[in-house]
Amino acid sequence: MDQRPSRAARRIGAGLGLTLALVAGALAPAAAEAGPAGTAAAARTEEDTVRIMPLGDSITGSPGCWRALLWADLVEAGHTDADFVGTRPGDGCGFEYDGDNEGHGGFLVTDVADRGLLVDWLARTEPDVVLMHFGTNDVWSGVPAETVLDAYSVLVAQMRDQNPRMRVLVAQIIPMDPARSCAGCGRGVEDLNAxxxxxxxxxxxxxxxxxxxxxxxxxxxxxxxxDGVHPSGSGDRRIADRWLESLLPLFS
Known part of the structure; x- marks a missing residue:
């Protein structure tokens, strides 16, 4: 288990905002000179690393190659202080990348909230930022948008219990093709996203x-x-670009 209670206490007690941590990491000469993958990880210190949890279902985790593209984009932009975290390892996406994630194929966000599963994942990984694309399986199962949002609120509360300064990025989820998923899936996604x-x-x-x-x-x-649900190569590229657009301001 990855246990860092003293790190969390220092972060909150010192009152350091995420932006200051990001800037400090970006300016550190060792981090700036480190290359991708292992060398970048070796150069980072505990305090200048920004821990980012990709959270969701199979769109995030199986194989979720938008994560690989996003990590490569962050490294290319000079942000070698970013550390993807999660209890699950990454899959092969054609190149080496930081694959840790919390993408669980087939999971419903309502079930994760009801069972309290996120509490343990957070305790084991201590993220500073969560990227959440979650709800596709709930829509497929006919769960109303209001119930999905109630689950989101439970997860956000659990995130803040672990880290009061958590930055939460929540996706309006990608569409589903009703002809290749479920008859009501297209409208269900629209209702949730709205x-x-x-x-x-x-x-x-x-x-x-x-x-x-x-x-x-x-x-x-x-x-x-x-397949009407899971991203292709072009879909992975689109997803990574949208996450990157929202992440980069946190580093400036």
């Missing part, structure tokens, strides 16, 4: 902002998925 901005505004705080990331607009299930 409700997310107001939910996020109600949950966001100055200390722990909740940012909506639009992964839905412009995503074409015909070309950006291989």
């Amino acid at each position: 409700a997310i901005p107001a939910w996020a505004a109600g949950e966001s705080t100055a200390e722990s902002p909740v940012t909506v990331v639009d992964q839905w607009t412009g995503f074409d299930t015909g070309t950006d998925t291989y």
